[in-house]
Amino acid sequence: MPDPLSTTLAALADPTRRAILARLSEGEATVNELAKPFEISLPAVSRHLKVLERAGLISRSREAQWRPCKLQAQNLRAVDDWLSFYRRFWDESFERMAAYINELSQGDGDERTKKRR
Amino acid sequence: MPDPLSTTLAALADPTRRAILARLSEGEATVNELAKPFEISLPAVSRHLKVLERAGLISRSREAQWRPCKLQAQNLRAVDDWLSFYRRFWDESFERMAAYINELSQGDGDERTKKRR
Numbered sequence: 001m002p003d004p005l006s007t008t009l010a011a012l013a014d015p016t017r018r019a020i021l022a023r024l025s026e027g028e029a030t031v032n033e034l035a036k037p038f039e040i041s042l043p044a045v046s047r048h049l050k051v052l053e054r055a056g057l058i059s060r061s062r063e064a065q066w067r068p069c070k071l072q073a074q075n076l077r078a079v080d081d082w083l084s085f086y087r088r089f090w091d092e093s094f095e096r097m098a099a100y101i102n103e104l105s106q107g108d109g110d111e112r113t114k115k116r117r
Numbered sequence: 118m119p120d121p122l123s124t125t126l127a128a129l130a131d132p133t134r135r136a137i138l139a140r141l142s143e144g145e146a147t148v149n150e151l152a153k154p155f156e157i158s159l160p161a162v163s164r165h166l167k168v169l170e171r172a173g174l175i176s177r178s179r180e181a182q183w184r185p186c187k188l189q190a191q192n193l194r195a196v197d198d199w200l201s202f203y204r205r206f207w208d209e210s211f212e213r214m215a216a217y218i219n220e221l222s223q224g225d226g227d228e229r230t231k232k233r234r
Contacts, residue, residue, distance in 0.1 A: 006130045013119075013126035018199070025203065073206030080200055082135070086142065087197065089190030 004056075005078050011055035012079070016040065017048050024058060024071035034069065121173075122195050128172035129196070133157065134165050141175060141188035151186065 002010070011017060020034055035045040049069060052058045056075040060067045119127070128134060137151055152162040166186060169175040173192040177184045 002130075003132055005135075006132055009126050009130035013123045013130055015120055015123055018122075021203075025206065071206065073203045076200060076203050077207045079196070080204065083193060083197055083200065086138075086190045086193050089142065089188065090194045 004075075005082060008055045008057065008075055008079060011051050011057055014048070014051075016045075017052055020045075020048060020052065020069075021057060021071060024069055025073075028068040028070050030066045030068050032066075121192075122199060125172045125174065125192055125196060128168050128174055131165070131168075134169055137162075137165060137169065137186075138174060138188060141186060142190075145185040145187050147183045147185050149183075 012021075016038060019038070023029060023034060023037070031042060031045055031049065034049070035042050038045065049058065049060070053060060057072055058069050059072050060069050129138075133155060136155070140146060140151060140154070148159060148162055148166065151166070152159050155162065166175065166177070170177060174189055175186045176189050177186050
């Protein structure tokens with residue numbers, strides 16, 4: 001059994017499943033409604049929904065016959081928590097790059113001043 | 118060929134690979150150094166490193182014979198960008214829960230006041 005974070009990340013590692021989550025961010029939807037924009041069969045959509053449900057990223061109503069799907073975004077929070085540790089690394093590299101560009105443009109400015117002299 | 122974001126997410130969907138990234142966040146390391154804390158073979162670690170390298174999450178020096186691995190955290194930014202759209206959903210549900218708890222505790226206070234009377 002993979003750990004919950006691995007299950008969530010594996011469920012997200014598919015463009016169709018991410019598109020399904022994006023559609024559900026606008027509100028509940030049935031399997032038929034979810035299948036419409038995709039060129040895949042209903043059983044294929046159902047399989048994707050099962051993966052998302054197992055990862056706790058969507059829930060399906062047991063009551064209504066059409067069993068609408070609903071986004072459960074709370075589980076994405078674990079991904080965000082994991083990611084937050086690494087945020088400083090790309091912030092740092094962004095700052096280094098900004099400092100480098102700044103340095104270059106200042107150097108460029110000096111060149112121009114020299115030419116003008 | 119999966120899209121870059123799917124490749125990154127699939128690479129992250131493994132606890133050993135996430136542990137390798139955590140180790141590399143402390144600095145460069147060789148395959149031998151990376152393999153030490155895990156109860157898996159060197160070839161297994163090498164396979165994990167290949168997955169991480171393909172996802173652009175690590176780079177390996179071509180120069181040194183021991184080819185140290187280095188964290189490339191910038192690619193995690195795409196995951197963060199994707200996630201940022203969904204942040205409002207768990208923020209909202211957290212706020213709703215906080216409001217509900219607040220409501221409950223106020224109700225509880227009223228009950229106690231009634232009993233005291």
